[in-house]
Amino acid sequence: MTREYIEKMYGKGKYQDLTIKFNNRFRECLGRFWWDGSVFQIEYNTLYVMSNHDNDAALKSVVVHEVAHIEYHEHDRDFERMCRKFGVDPHGHPDMAKVPKKQFVVRCESCGFSKERFYDTSPKRRLKRCPNCNSHEIRYRKIPGSWYYHVGDLYKRSS
Numbered sequence: 001m002t003r004e005y006i007e008k009m010y011g012k013g014k015y016q017d018l019t020i021k022f023n024n025r026f027r028e029c030l031g032r033f034w035w036d037g038s039v040f041q042i043e044y045n046t047l048y049v050m051s052n053h054d055n056d057a058a059l060k061s062v063v064v065h066e067v068a069h070i071e072y073h074e075h076d077r078d079f080e081r082m083c084r085k086f087g088v089d090p091h092g093h094p095d096m097a098k099v100p101k102k103q104f105v106v107r108c109e110s111c112g113f114s115k116e117r118f119y120d121t122s123p124k125r126r127l128k129r130c131p132n133c134n135s136h137e138i139r140y141r142k143i144p145g146s147w148y149y150h151v152g153d154l155y156k157r158s159s
């Protein structure tokens with residue numbers, strides 16, 4: 001799909017040396033264009049791509065956004081024009097796209113400090129103390145309607 005849009009947006013034969021990768025560690029970030037002297041690549045969020053594999057509009061949205069960054073590095077007017085020309089909102093996702101969301105709110109009962117987190121409440125990843133007041137009175141609460149799969153779970157599910 002990336003190659004297809006490179007051709008549509010910039011013409012045949014352009015940017016054939018671009019590397020396309022998937023990144024398991026991305027959370028909120030859905031894609032990234034990266035360019036320096038030695039690296040010329042686009043990375044996609046594995047979880048996002050797998051979760052939206054049957055949703056062309058959701059995939060296209062990220063592909064067009066990242067391909068537009070090849071020539072327009074900033075989120076400026078030229079970049080926006082390029083995205084819109086291909087029917088993509090430069091700053092959003094289609095309504096039906098499954099976007100990874102933070103799944104838990106962690107809250108300190110002592111000082112009221114709270115923060116949203118991606119992680120589950122497994123003991124290894126659990127906050128031991130409040131980063132604000134150092135209290136142990138930490139509670140986790142699931143955010144209704146939120147979801148986040150670990151990429152490994154998703155592989156298991158689909159195989």
Ligand SMILES: [Zn+2]
Nearest residue numbers: 065066069075
């Ligand atoms: Zn961007």
Ligand SMILES: [Zn+2]
Nearest residue numbers: 108111130133
């Ligand atoms: Zn606290």
